[in-house]
Amino acid sequence: MSGDHTSSLISARVRHVEALLERRGVLGDGEIDRRIDEFLAGGSPANGARIAARAWVDPGFAERLLTDANDAIGEVGLSMAGGLQEQRLKVVANTADEHNVVVCTLCSCYPIALLGPSPGWYKSEAYRSRVVRDPRGVLRDLGFELPEGTRISVWDASAESRYMVVPRRPAGTGRLSEEQLAGLVTRKGLIGTAVV
Amino acid sequence: MTDLAPGVRVRTRTIDPEGHTRLPRYARGAIGVLVEQAGAHPLADDRARGRGGAAQPVWHVRFAAADLFGSGDHTVTVELWADYLTPIEEDA
Numbered sequence: 497m498s499g500d501h502t503s504s505l506i507s508a509r510v511r512h513v514e515a516l517l518e519r520r521g522v523l524g525d526g527e528i529d530r531r532i533d534e535f536l537a538g539g540s541p542a543n544g545a546r547i548a549a550r551a552w553v554d555p556g557f558a559e560r561l562l563t564d565a566n567d568a569i570g571e572v573g574l575s576m577a578g579g580l581q582e583q584r585l586k587v588v589a590n591t592a593d594e595h596n597v598v599v600c601t602l603c604s605c606y607p608i609a610l611l612g613p614s615p616g617w618y619k620s621e622a623y624r625s626r627v628v629r630d631p632r633g634v635l636r637d638l639g640f641e642l643p644e645g646t647r648i649s650v651w652d653a654s655a656e657s658r659y660m661v662v663p664r665r666p667a668g669t670g671r672l673s674e675e676q677l678a679g680l681v682t683r684k685g686l687i688g689t690a691v692v
Numbered sequence: 693m694t695d696l697a698p699g700v701r702v703r704t705r706t707i708d709p710e711g712h713t714r715l716p717r718y719a720r721g722a723i724g725v726l727v728e729q730a731g732a733h734p735l736a737d738d739r740a741r742g743r744g745g746a747a748q749p750v751w752h753v754r755f756a757a758a759d760l761f762g763s764g765d766h767t768v769t770v771e772l773w774a775d776y777l778t779p780i781e782e783d784a
Binding site for chain 1: 716718730731733736750760761764768769770771772
C-alpha cells in the first residue's frame with residue numbers, strides 16, 4: 497500500500513522538472529500552485545449536498561444522476577471538468593436495503609470538485625485497508641450501526657472515476673425546501689460513512 | 693473468447709508486477725462480475741512507466757467479500773482495466 501511520497505525519488509524528480517520548466521519560462525513562477533488553488537477553490541461539500549438534495553426532491557433527476565452523473569450535475573450548475581480533463585463521476589444511492597460506502601485503497605482518489613479536499617481519516621491506512629474487509633465494523637466505529645439486513649456495497653476508486661453517495665433522505669423532512677434539505681447533508685454522508 | 697460485457701464473470705490477474713499497478717492486492721486472482729463500463733483509459737501501469745498506449749475499457753467489477761477475504765456478507769466493487777481481466781467461459 498502506498499503511503500507518504502514527499503521524500504520519494506518521484507517527488508524529487510517532479511520538483512526538478514518543475515524548476516527546469518520555470519527556469520526556461522514554460523511555467524510562470526508559482527503557476528502550478530496557483531492552478532491547484534484554482535482547482536480547489538470551487539470544491540466544497542456544499543456542492544455534493546446540492547446534488548443530493550435535488551435527487552431527493554426530483555426523482556427524474558435522481559434517475560439521470562445514477563445513469564450519467566457527469567451530464568446530470570450540469571442541471572445544478574456543477575461539472576467534473578475543472579481539472580486538466582473531465583473526470584468520470586459515478587453516483588450511487590443508499591436505499592432501505594443497500595448502503596454504499598466509498599474508499600480509495602490504493603491512494604486517496606476523491607471527488608474534490610464536489611466534496612472539497614478529503615478528510616484526513618479518508619487518507620489513513622487504517623480506513624483504506626479496513627473498510628473493504630469489515631465495512632460494518634468501520635461504520636460502527638464511526639458511530640453508526642446499520643440494520644442487520646442492510647446490504648453493504650463498498651466502492652474502491654482504483655482507477656479514473658470518482659464516486660459520490662446520495663444518502664437516504666431523513667424521515668420527517670417532507671416540508672423542507674430543497675435548500676433546507678441541502679443543509680442537512682454532511683460530507684460523511686456523501687462518502688457513505690454516516691447517515692444524514 | 694467471451695467478450696467483456698455486463699454480467700460476465702471474470703478472473704483477475706494474479707501476478708505481482710514490479711512497480712505501479714491499479715489492481716489492488718486483495719483483488720488479485722479473484723472471481724468477480726462485470727457491472728458496468730467506466731470509460732476507457734490508457735493502462736495506468738504503462739503510464740507510470742512512461743509508456744503511452746491506447747485507451748482500453750475500464751470496468752466496475754463486483755466481488756463478494758467472502759471470495760476476497762474468506763468472510764463478510766458485503767460486496768466490494770473495484771474499477772479495473774480490461775488487461776487485468778480474463779472472462780470465465782461458462783459451460784453451455
